[in-house]
Amino acid sequence: MNQRSSNLLDEALGLDQTIEPWPLRGRIVAIEDQVETSGSFVLHHILKRSLSPNSSNVSIFIALSQPFSHYDRVLRKLGCNLVTQRDNNRLFFFDMLMLQCPGGDEGISPECGLIALYGKIYKTIVALPEVSSKNVTIIIDDLSLMEVAANGSSDYVLDFLHYCRTLTTEFDCSLITLNHEDIYSSADRPTFLLQMEYLADILIKAEPLATGLASDVHGQLTVLNKGMNYRQGSSRNKISNFHFKVKENVVECFYPGSQG
Amino acid sequence: MAESICRALRDGALEGEHAPALTIKDSMASPFGFHVFSHVLSQLSSFILAGKSQSGGLVVVSFSRSPSFYLEMLKNKGIDVVSSDKRIQILDCYSDPLGWKDRLIEAGNFTALSREASNSSTANVFKDVKHMDKLYNSIIELGRGLVGGGKNQFSVAIDSVDEMLRHASTSSVAGLLSNFRSHDQVSSIFWLVHSDLHEARVAAVLEYLSSMVTSLEPLHQPANGQRGDLENFSLIEHNFKKGKFHVRIKRRNGRVRVMSEEVHIEQSGISFASLSSEGAINQGLVPKVQFSLELSEKERIDRANVVLPFEHQGNGKSIQIYDGRRSLADSKHERQVSATEKMQTNEDSGGGEIIYFRDSDDEMPDSDEDPDDDLDI
Numbered sequence: 001m002n003q004r005s006s007n008l009l010d011e012a013l014g015l016d017q018t019i020e021p022w023p024l025r026g027r028i029v030a031i032e033d034q035v036e037t038s039g040s041f042v043l044h045h046i047l048k049r050s051l052s053p054n055s056s057n058v059s060i061f062i063a064l065s066q067p068f069s070h071y072d073r074v075l076r077k078l079g080c081n082l083v084t085q086r087d088n089n090r091l092f093f094f095d096m097l098m099l100q101c102p103g104g105d106e107g108i109s110p111e112c113g114l115i116a117l118y119g120k121i122y123k124t125i126v127a128l129p130e131v132s133s134k135n136v137t138i139i140i141d142d143l144s145l146m147e148v149a150a151n152g153s154s155d156y157v158l159d160f161l162h163y164c165r166t167l168t169t170e171f172d173c174s175l176i177t178l179n180h181e182d183i184y185s186s187a188d189r190p191t192f193l194l195q196m197e198y199l200a201d202i203l204i205k206a207e208p209l210a211t212g213l214a215s216d217v218h219g220q221l222t223v224l225n226k227g228m229n230y231r232q233g234s235s236r237n238k239i240s241n242f243h244f245k246v247k248e249n250v251v252e253c254f255y256p257g258s259q260g
Numbered sequence: 261m262a263e264s265i266c267r268a269l270r271d272g273a274l275e276g277e278h279a280p281a282l283t284i285k286d287s288m289a290s291p292f293g294f295h296v297f298s299h300v301l302s303q304l305s306s307f308i309l310a311g312k313s314q315s316g317g318l319v320v321v322s323f324s325r326s327p328s329f330y331l332e333m334l335k336n337k338g339i340d341v342v343s344s345d346k347r348i349q350i351l352d353c354y355s356d357p358l359g360w361k362d363r364l365i366e367a368g369n370f371t372a373l374s375r376e377a378s379n380s381s382t383a384n385v386f387k388d389v390k391h392m393d394k395l396y397n398s399i400i401e402l403g404r405g406l407v408g409g410g411k412n413q414f415s416v417a418i419d420s421v422d423e424m425l426r427h428a429s430t431s432s433v434a435g436l437l438s439n440f441r442s443h444d445q446v447s448s449i450f451w452l453v454h455s456d457l458h459e460a461r462v463a464a465v466l467e468y469l470s471s472m473v474t475s476l477e478p479l480h481q482p483a484n485g486q487r488g489d490l491e492n493f494s495l496i497e498h499n500f501k502k503g504k505f506h507v508r509i510k511r512r513n514g515r516v517r518v519m520s521e522e523v524h525i526e527q528s529g530i531s532f533a534s535l536s537s538e539g540a541i542n543q544g545l546v547p548k549v550q551f552s553l554e555l556s557e558k559e560r561i562d563r564a565n566v567v568l569p570f571e572h573q574g575n576g577k578s579i580q581i582y583d584g585r586r587s588l589a590d591s592k593h594e595r596q597v598s599a600t601e602k603m604q605t606n607e608d609s610g611g612g613e614i615i616y617f618r619d620s621d622d623e624m625p626d627s628d629e630d631p632d633d634d635l636d637i
Contacts, residue, residue, distance in 0.1 A: 115360050115363060115364065118360060118364075119360075119364040119367075119370055122364075122370070123370065155426060158426065159357075159358060159360075162357070163360055166326070166354065166355055166356075169326040169328070169329070169354075170355075191457055194288055194454070194456055194457055195422075195457065197288055198288070198291065198454060198457075222493075222496075224500065226291075237500050237501055237525055239496065239497050239500050241493050
């Protein structure tokens with residue numbers, strides 16, 4: 001049921017074969033979406049996969065967009081109980097809805113809120129038992145709201161992301177981020193978006209179809225997998241493109257033209 | 261081409277001249293800049309370790325990758341940095357560039373494990389990237405530590421000028437790079453920049469500072485940057501694995517040499533090849549269908565030889581047009597215009613006569629206005 005239909009996405013991410021070791025270890029995944037095609041389903045899917053009962057993964061979820069109850073509801077429909085996972089210390093949910101960096105007062109710099117957040121994540125990882133600390137997935141939903149919380153300073157957010165990136169090298173964590181492409185479309189140069197695209201090992205874009213709205217297909221996903229991983233000694237660039245349809249309990253992914 | 265720039269960095273600065281400086285420039289359309297940077301880094305490292313270069317050491321300023329990444333990368337290319345007699349040092353501007361870890365420790369209740377520094381003896385952590393002068397001093401100090409003082413020289417590699425530009429002003433970054441070029445002990449310097457992250461003038465500043473500029477561009481430009489169609493998707497796929505590698509070298513005598521190559525991204529790294537012909541490129545643009553959309557050579561020649569009806573062949577003769585009533589061999593149609601004669605008989609015709617009274621004998625047809633000028637009607 002769920003397994004089959006999301007296979008294309010799993011395949012594109014490298015999640016279709018093994019769960020252990022976690023294929024996204026040490027990698028940064030950047031999801032970009034638009035108003036017409038929300039990419040949060042990709043986030044939910046990765047969260048669900050990382051909390052799979054077959055693995056010892058731990059997820060640190062930094063929520064700036066929705067409260068815990070929302071994700072609990074969504075993941076429950078996908079067959080994953082977030083409350084249980086949280087109680088079992090497999091999910092650490094940081095509710096950052098009220099995150100606000102102080103606005104440049106004397107003695108307190110605006111980046112303080114983000115420095116403290118980084119410190120919190122670091123402490124959480126360090127406190128994990130040895131076996132779990134090797135499979136941590138940090139998920140941020142979403143970056144545009146983090147920029148808002150940082151009073152519009154994308155530089156502070158980029159600094160924070162850089163430090164999160166050092167966690168991927170220091171602890172082999174995965175970093176999954178979501179951002180909205182159309183917010184930056186009016187800018188001369190979407191620098192913040194491009195910085196994230198350069199940073200990402202895997203770039204996932206959720207876009208509407210070029211042909212417009214359709215009832216059978218909600219949008220298309222393009223997955224660019226930059227395989228530059230010297231640890232495995234290989235550099236395989238892989239690009240996939242397929243359509244998706246968001247249903248109540250599942251998201252179906254299929255190649256163009258192969259559905260109805 | 262790529263080899264010539266590596267050689268230029270290896271040979272270093274001439275007496276009384278600034279050190280050669282290379283800018284590696286890419287953009288999201290062809291994001292292989294880091295592959296090129298790694299290639300140049302490994303080439304220069306092997307020259308230095310073999311004692312074949314002007315410089316006796318290399319300082320790698322790492323902003324975008326951890327020091328262990330570079331150690332592993334060089335090891336995969338057969339260059340063992342740790343046992344290499346300390347010819348390569350890495351200035352670690354990656355692990356804690358802004359000193360956040362120190363600030364958290366000060367705030368209490370935080371223990372930084374600093375695995376990076378303990379893992380490799382070749383990493384030196386730098387925590388103050390907002391100050392270009394401190395960065396400059398640290399790099400020079402590291403370089404002198406490698407080669408000693410006096411006239412001994414070292415090379416500098418900066419893996420991300422973008423990060424520097426994020427933390428400091430363009431003028432201070434330009435000042436730093438310029439100071440390196442004019443420093444007695446710097447033999448050569450190269451850096452990577454993503455051109456689409458900055459304004460055009462910033463990229464221009466960096467280009468002015470360099471004696472060599474390599475830029476990466478996609479082989480095929482997708483139309484309108486739209487990702488909607490399948491056609492564009494295959495272009496993107498193509499551009500994901502290959503690109504165009506342009507090199508511009510400024511010589512001492514003022515001449516500029518421009519060269520281009522194709523660059524391929526492979527399992528083991530990158531490779532360079534000369535640019536393929538246009539035909540090969542166009543092959544990639546023809547949609548894959550089950551019938552042939554192209555012409556063979558014979559078909560092309562035959563098409564060129566077809567005589568189109570109503571079209572001047574430029575040889576003074578009018579075209580014999582087959583009108584379906586008589587065979588072409590039997591009849592001959594000739595149009596004669598004469599100002600004085602009104603009647604004309606055609607003695608060769610086999611039984612028919614055409615008497616033509618032209619209304620506008622006195623007027624010359626205005627060739628500018630007549631759209632049928634090129635036709636024989």
